[in-house]
Amino acid sequence: MSHYYEILGLGDRVFDSALSEQDVKLAYRRALLEHHPDKITRAAASSKPAVTVDDIALAYRTLADPEVRAEYDRSLLQSAPNGAKQDRVLRTGLETVDLDSLAFEDNVQAWSRSCRCGDTKGFVITETELEKHIEDGELTVGCKGCSLWLRVLFSVEN
Ligand SMILES: [Zn+2]
Numbered sequence: 001m002s003h004y005y006e007i008l009g010l011g012d013r014v015f016d017s018a019l020s021e022q023d024v025k026l027a028y029r030r031a032l033l034e035h036h037p038d039k040i041t042r043a044a045a046s047s048k049p050a051v052t053v054d055d056i057a058l059a060y061r062t063l064a065d066p067e068v069r070a071e072y073d074r075s076l077l078q079s080a081p082n083g084a085k086q087d088r089v090l091r092t093g094l095e096t097v098d099l100d101s102l103a104f105e106d107n108v109q110a111w112s113r114s115c116r117c118g119d120t121k122g123f124v125i126t127e128t129e130l131e132k133h134i135e136d137g138e139l140t141v142g143c144k145g146c147s148l149w150l151r152v153l154f155s156v157e158n
Helices: 021-034 053-064 066-079 083-093 127-132
Strands: 095-098 103-105 110-113 123-126 138-142 149-153
Touching: 021 053, 053 066, 123 127, 123 138, 123 149, 127 138
Parallel strands: 095 149
Antiparallel strands: 103 110, 110 123, 138 149
C-alpha cells in the first residue's frame, strides 16, 4: 500500500520538517492532475497500483494538518516492518538540534523550543532531565502538544 507521502509524490520528504502546508497543497494539486480520470486511461494499462482521487484527498487532509501529520508520522514509525528500516526512519524522523538553540527561561529553570505543531513551548527540558543524560551528551524529548520528537545535543563545560 502506498503511503500518503508517496501518493502525493512526496516520497522523498517523509518526516521532512521543512515540508510546508504550501508544499503539500502544491503536491496535492499536482497529484490530482496526474491522476485525473480523463488522463489515466493509458496509465491504467500499466501495472502501477491505481491511486484514486479519494486516496489523494485523504493523503492531502492528513499531511496538510501538522497535528494529524505528526500522528501519521508516528504510525509510520511504528509500522516500519524491520529494524533496518526503523533505523533509517528514526534517523530521518528526528530533528536534531543543539541545546544552544533552545531558549532558557530563568523562572522555570528549563529550556524550551517551539514545535512544528504550533506549540511555542512544545519541547521542554528541565535541568533535572538534562542532568540525567549528562553522560550521554544528548537526550530525546517529546512534544507536549503532539507526537513529534526532538533530539538535543549538549556538551558539558568543565
Ligand atoms: Zn508538537
